[in-house]
Amino acid sequence: MWQPIETAPRDSNILGWNQYDGVLVYRPLYFSSKNFAGWDAVYDTENLAEAPTHWMPLPEAPVST
Incomplete structure (x- = not known):
């Protein structure tokens, strides 16, 4: 679920969204x-x-089989 950017952790990469x-x-x-x-x-x-x-948050990486 999308959350306001002000709540994002500042110690890791994230998925971000903007209208442009x-x-x-x-x-x-x-x-x-x-x-x-x-x-x-x-x-x-x-x-x-x-x-x-x-x-x-970024999703978990896929597991290779």
Whole structure:
């Protein structure tokens, strides 16, 4: 279930959503080791993704058989 971005953990990657980009993987961004600066879209090489407004945890990785 989608939750407000303000409730997201700041120590791991998340699935983030915004109305312009849809669902992207985001990582927490820090200016220094203690100053949270926002969210960085993992695969956004041009740095054009909007900040997420909602989040949910990443799903578990598939188990190989």
